[in-house]
Amino acid sequence: MPTDTLADEYPGDDAWKQFAHSVGATDEQIASVANAIMGSEATRWLETQMPALGGKSPREVLVHSPHGTDVIRALIMRVP
Numbered sequence: 001m002p003t004d005t006l007a008d009e010y011p012g013d014d015a016w017k018q019f020a021h022s023v024g025a026t027d028e029q030i031a032s033v034a035n036a037i038m039g040s041e042a043t044r045w046l047e048t049q050m051p052a053l054g055g056k057s058p059r060e061v062l063v064h065s066p067h068g069t070d071v072i073r074a075l076i077m078r079v080p
Contacts, residue, residue: 010070
């Protein structure tokens with residue numbers, strides 16, 4: 001899944017805030033939400049290269065993509 005598709009499918013900041021609250025995150029930061037969902041695996045997940053991100057890690061997308069935050073938020077909101 002190209003990152004452009006994830007960016008286009010990001011449902012918006014209000015949906016993100018509701019999602020963060022629903023998973024029990026301490027705040028709306030990506031790391032907090034990832035930690036609420038994945039626990040101790042969150043840090044590793046943020047550094048793992050993923051096919052859905054064109055072989056980049058979520059951290060790389062956050063740093064280097066113009067819409068990186070939206071892309072990673074959309075991806076996290078899809079985590080089962």
